[in-house]
Amino acid sequence: MIEQLLSLPVVNQISTTISQRQKDELPVIVVSHPKVRAAVALQGAHLLAWQPEGQEPVLWMSSASAFKEGVAIRGGIPICWPWFGPAGKPSHGFARNMPWELTDHKENDQGVVLTLTLKSSEETLALWPHDFTLTARFTLGETCHIELESTGDFEANSALHTYFNIGDIADVSIKGLGGSFIDKVDGAKAKQETGDLTFSGQTDRIYTQPQATSEIIDPVLKRTLVIAHENNADVVAWNPGAQLSVSMADMPDDGYKTMVCVETAQVSHTHTSTHAAPARLAVTFSLRK
Numbered sequence: 001m002i003e004q005l006l007s008l009p010v011v012n013q014i015s016t017t018i019s020q021r022q023k024d025e026l027p028v029i030v031v032s033h034p035k036v037r038a039a040v041a042l043q044g045a046h047l048l049a050w051q052p053e054g055q056e057p058v059l060w061m062s063s064a065s066a067f068k069e070g071v072a073i074r075g076g077i078p079i080c081w082p083w084f085g086p087a088g089k090p091s092h093g094f095a096r097n098m099p100w101e102l103t104d105h106k107e108n109d110q111g112v113v114l115t116l117t118l119k120s121s122e123e124t125l126a127l128w129p130h131d132f133t134l135t136a137r138f139t140l141g142e143t144c145h146i147e148l149e150s151t152g153d154f155e156a157n158s159a160l161h162t163y164f165n166i167g168d169i170a171d172v173s174i175k176g177l178g179g180s181f182i183d184k185v186d187g188a189k190a191k192q193e194t195g196d197l198t199f200s201g202q203t204d205r206i207y208t209q210p211q212a213t214s215e216i217i218d219p220v221l222k223r224t225l226v227i228a229h230e231n232n233a234d235v236v237a238w239n240p241g242a243q244l245s246v247s248m249a250d251m252p253d254d255g256y257k258t259m260v261c262v263e264t265a266q267v268s269h270t271h272t273s274t275h276a277a278p279a280r281l282a283v284t285f286s287l288r289k
């Protein structure tokens with residue numbers, strides 16, 4: 001993905017390492033820095049790629065995803081806000097389908113910080129009756145830190161819905177999810193299960209008592225992805241499995257084999273935002289050999 005984006009013409013050279021390019025209908029901010037290559041679409045403040053120097057891509061992107069105005073991107077990190085899933089329309093909230101603004105950028109020897117902002121508008125007020133400012137701050141270097149901050153006067157759900165690039169879904173296991181989950185493929189039943197999560201078909205679970213850190217053990221890519229969650233109630237684990245993958249137009253038929261979503265989420269409870277105390281959801285990714 002990042003090679004493809006870096007081959008697109010530069011629309012605006014923002015700094016030495018940051019440029020704006022155009023992928024079909026969507027403007028994309030591309031980072032090419034000695035320590036890291038990365039890209040974020042202004043629509044949805046959607047991180048499309050984060051690849052530290054010398055590593056395989058960390059985020060999975062669907063080769064069948066559309067890059068169209070108002071259409072959700074399949075892969076990377078959709079920001080779900082102010083609701084999750086089918087709790088409202090559109091699915092996973094409107095923040096992922098709207099154009100955000102790049103409001104700040106910084107860079108140093110270690111990498112780049114990009115800040116994107118979405119504010120309430122007539123269009124959002126028609127969908128959700130609250131004024132808000134939503135800020136997403138991406139600190140991109142050898143590690144990746146993402147912080148989502150919402151200011152206003154409301155309750156909201158949220159998720160950093162990360163699609164990770166893996167060697168093979170049949171071989172990965174996930175640690176640190178805790179034993180209690182809501183099983184969305186079995187009538188949203190509350191269940192208990194100890195041990196690491198492995199995959200043998202469609203899996204869609206909201207873990208409600210996760211540990212602070214989840215780990216994706218990937219024996220094929222010979223690495224462990226470490227996901228340090230901050231200020232989340234839940235972690236969602238999702239893989240569509242073969243059948244659902246075939247039925248999704250924006251996913252290749254075998255797409256499910258090389259991705260897994262491990263989502264830093266605030267789903268089982270809402271976060272409260274006030275003007276004095278914004279709500280905050282954050283995550284840090286790092287890699288271990």
Ligand SMILES: O=P(O)(O)OC[C@H]1O[C@H](O)[C@H](O)[C@@H](O)[C@@H]1O
Pocket residue numbers: 072085091092161184204205236237238261
């Ligand atoms: O197809 P989307 O709206 O992007 O949602 C993709 C998936 O997101 C989450 O992981 C949910 O738990 C799943 O139920 C949902 O299918």
